[in-house]
Amino acid sequence: MPEILDQARTQVLGDGVGLDQAGVLAVLNLPDEHLPAALQLAHDVRMRWCGPEVEVEGIVSLKTGGCPEDCHFCSQSGLFTSPVRSVWLDIPSLVEAAKQTAATGATEFCIVAAVRGPDARLMKQMREGVAAIKAAVDIQVAASLGMLSKEQVDDLVDMGVHRYNHNLETCRSYFPNVVTTHSWEERWETLRMVRDSGMEVCCGGILGLGETVEQRAEFAAQLAELNPHEVPLNFLNPRPGTPLGDRPVVEGKDALRAIAAFRLAMPRTILRYAGGREITLGDLGTRDGLLGGINAVIVGNYLTTLGRPATADLELLDELKMPVKALSATL
Amino acid sequence: MTTTELWCDRCGEPATATAHPACASARQLEPPRFCPHCRRRMKVQVLPVGWSAVCVEHGEIRG
Ligand code: SF4
Numbered sequence A: 001m002p003e004i005l006d007q008a009r010t011q012v013l014g015d016g017v018g019l020d021q022a023g024v025l026a027v028l029n030l031p032d033e034h035l036p037a038a039l040q041l042a043h044d045v046r047m048r049w050c051g052p053e054v055e056v057e058g059i060v061s062l063k064t065g066g067c068p069e070d071c072h073f074c075s076q077s078g079l080f081t082s083p084v085r086s087v088w089l090d091i092p093s094l095v096e097a098a099k100q101t102a103a104t105g106a107t108e109f110c111i112v113a114a115v116r117g118p119d120a121r122l123m124k125q126m127r128e129g130v131a132a133i134k135a136a137v138d139i140q141v142a143a144s145l146g147m148l149s150k151e152q153v154d155d156l157v158d159m160g161v162h163r164y165n166h167n168l169e170t171c172r173s174y175f176p177n178v179v180t181t182h183s184w185e186e187r188w189e190t191l192r193m194v195r196d197s198g199m200e201v202c203c204g205g206i207l208g209l210g211e212t213v214e215q216r217a218e219f220a221a222q223l224a225e226l227n228p229h230e231v232p233l234n235f236l237n238p239r240p241g242t243p244l245g246d247r248p249v250v251e252g253k254d255a256l257r258a259i260a261a262f263r264l265a266m267p268r269t270i271l272r273y274a275g276g277r278e279i280t281l282g283d284l285g286t287r288d289g290l291l292g293g294i295n296a297v298i299v300g301n302y303l304t305t306l307g308r309p310a311t312a313d314l315e316l317l318d319e320l321k322m323p324v325k326a327l328s329a330t331l
Numbered sequence B: 001m002t003t004t005e006l007w008c009d010r011c012g013e014p015a016t017a018t019a020h021p022a023c024a025s026a027r028q029l030e031p032p033r034f035c036p037h038c039r040r041r042m043k044v045q046v047l048p049v050g051w052s053a054v055c056v057e058h059g060e061i062r063g
């Protein structure tokens, strides 16, 4: 057994204390033959510190495309030649999407908008949309609307939004290579305000943007410092027309190493499969990740791309004897 | 593919029977982006279940 896994067994599994940056890096650098042991340990950590439940979430795009920012992975930036056009979702369709999500057994419904931050029109749409969902569907509402002012944070709390997603996307040292229209620190500031408001913080990122393994470890350590309630883990799905459109997808084994390493850095967080798992891991890898530290999934489609049918994930969870977290357990 | 589908609905380039295997494969996990009849970029809304795509000239398709 490699030394780092022995150390993690005592420190993370035994004491619930996450690995630091050097420890995460050692896990990310483990040779293939030790990957199964790393995944098993990450799974044990997840079972001990989070339990067997899996949190299921659906997401929907309230405002798609036409974003003024230049995140190089994103097909919704208006600054690239991506074929994604700007479109708004009306409130009846938003409520319908929440109903479809709840019908899968999901407890979380996240409303997302492709914006730098919300304007008055978007906040009004959110207020009406969240109220309409709460009147019609039993589901917790989360939001992802970019960078917020303090007033907007307070407004979202007032609407009953219980969790806010704002991804740091990548580590601080690599961020300027991926985004030039705003800074990592600006994102951090929104996250700080969200946490101070009492909303749950959801913050993750995307692997495969061209960051080094060292920078992946740096990112895990920075997330651990933030200590989010949830960490969504995406793998780059290279989008036509974006600056990262020709990048290779992350190797399945590297994705699994990252899942184990992020779990060992953050033993108690909700570690969610988000976008890109279908192309990076496929069906077999999806299962390996759920047995290697992941304890939450996005079911159904994403914002501009499609996922596998919710039933495929739910059948897999059933087979793995992992109960879907119930709404009563989250309130 | 029918004869009226002149354009690849993923990349917007001229459609021929076998020319776009990468697009066809990618389309399993993506909605269409270009109208196959006129090549206009469509307004596409992805939903948790399904999607809709609207061409201003040729109307809406759903999947
Ligand atoms: S801010 Fe969000 S929607 Fe806008 S380009 Fe960046 S990732 Fe895309």
Ligand SMILES: [Zn+2]
Pocket (backbone or CB within 6 Å): B008, B009, B010, B011, B012, B013, B020, B023
């Ligand atoms: Zn094509």
Ligand SMILES: [Zn+2]
Pocket (backbone or CB within 6 Å): B035, B036, B037, B038, B039, B040, B055, B056, B057, B058, B059
């Ligand atoms: Zn058309």
